[in-house]
Amino acid sequence: MNVLLQVFFILLSLGQLTRLELFSSVAILGYEFIMLLIVLLAFITKWNIIKSVVQRTQVKAFVIFLGFLTLSLLASLPRHFVHENIEAFAYLVRLILYALFFMTLFSFKNIALEKGLKILTILTILFSFAQYVFIPNLQFLESRGWDPHVGRVVGMFLDPTAAGTIFVLLFFYFLVQQVTSNQWYGKMSVSVIILSSLFFLILLTYSRVTYIGFVSGLLYLLYRLYRPRLVLSVLIIFFICIPLLPRVSGESTNLQRTYSISTRLTDIKKGIVLWQQHPMLGIGYNHIPALKSVNSASNHSDSAFSSSFVTIMVTSGLLGLGACIYLFLQIFRKGTLLTQNVTIIIVLTSFIENVFLLNVVLAVFLVLVAFKDNR
Numbered sequence: 001m002n003v004l005l006q007v008f009f010i011l012l013s014l015g016q017l018t019r020l021e022l023f024s025s026v027a028i029l030g031y032e033f034i035m036l037l038i039v040l041l042a043f044i045t046k047w048n049i050i051k052s053v054v055q056r057t058q059v060k061a062f063v064i065f066l067g068f069l070t071l072s073l074l075a076s077l078p079r080h081f082v083h084e085n086i087e088a089f090a091y092l093v094r095l096i097l098y099a100l101f102f103m104t105l106f107s108f109k110n111i112a113l114e115k116g117l118k119i120l121t122i123l124t125i126l127f128s129f130a131q132y133v134f135i136p137n138l139q140f141l142e143s144r145g146w147d148p149h150v151g152r153v154v155g156m157f158l159d160p161t162a163a164g165t166i167f168v169l170l171f172f173y174f175l176v177q178q179v180t181s182n183q184w185y186g187k188m189s190v191s192v193i194i195l196s197s198l199f200f201l202i203l204l205t206y207s208r209v210t211y212i213g214f215v216s217g218l219l220y221l222l223y224r225l226y227r228p229r230l231v232l233s234v235l236i237i238f239f240i241c242i243p244l245l246p247r248v249s250g251e252s253t254n255l256q257r258t259y260s261i262s263t264r265l266t267d268i269k270k271g272i273v274l275w276q277q278h279p280m281l282g283i284g285y286n287h288i289p290a291l292k293s294v295n296s297a298s299n300h301s302d303s304a305f306s307s308s309f310v311t312i313m314v315t316s317g318l319l320g321l322g323a324c325i326y327l328f329l330q331i332f333r334k335g336t337l338l339t340q341n342v343t344i345i346i347v348l349t350s351f352i353e354n355v356f357l358l359n360v361v362l363a364v365f366l367v368l369v370a371f372k373d374n375r
Helices: 002-013 030-045 047-053 057-079 082-105 110-134 139-144 160-181 188-204 208-224 229-244 259-275 288-292 308-334 337-350 359-370
Strands: none
Touching: 002 030, 002 110, 002 359, 030 047, 030 082, 030 359, 047 082, 057 082, 057 308, 082 288, 082 359, 110 160, 110 188, 110 359, 160 188, 160 208, 160 229, 160 337, 160 359, 188 208, 188 229, 208 229, 208 337, 259 308, 288 308, 308 337, 337 359
16 A cells, blocks of 8 residues: 555656546546545555544535535536536546545545655656756647647646645645654755755746745745744745746746736626626536537646635535635644645635646645644
């Protein structure tokens, strides 16, 4: 099981390179196959532990959330063609897999999760710097539905928001571990290298959503820590570095760009209009691809709107949105400092971008929530 867990982290660092298309907007990544194996083995060999995990408040909240998503899908079936219902069902199955994987994570010892997070971090740093240096122009991927980023770090995730959010989550994992355990002097050189690398990768995403998540995480640590000088120093250096970042011609690295903001607002407005047709249970999770792709060329943003909360509200209505908010509240209330920190980051960024429902981000987030969480 521990070997499979490490394979999971290795494949997760490869991101979209292991992508296998199932439908026009549904794909499965390599690490998700390993997740399925881990879940199956855990339910066979660790059933007693799994039964106790089900009693956790966070897990119960996740089940309630999935229950409303399932109800929304069932209620929407008569309104859609068979192939659209199959595609929507595939989205729900994948999210259920993540919930089951979340349950199995509590059956692993923290040392196994810690080792895996280190592997993920080191590989992610290496792959991301390699992409920025050797493949800075990703315009050739536009024909495959990806945004044509130039001069930005997207790593193997091919998206600056996904990559940037993962950088931020891993940064705070290492920062919180070091600050709360006072291990700076024993392993200071390694910690500084990892944190510095993630810091510069965050900057080089040129993702303002990522910047918001990073700053919000630092502000929360300032609020919680008794000796905040280190965190305050990182915050000051971050704002000093922003105007010094290298720029390329075009909008990709232009932090003053307004096109993406107006596009995001327009997309959110369309989502709200669509939600008003079925306010309580929504259009069904996840029938967005069937409705968005009608009026736009197919791309990897067809499955969601530019906000995770709008996406959930559109697909599962106010009931599903309320269950999602309840899930976050339970994770935060029962969590450690690390869990609370990453939860705030995910919640705030998900208001303005579809962060929470990005599969690679969700995978890392669930691992961090399970890590040392009330054990």
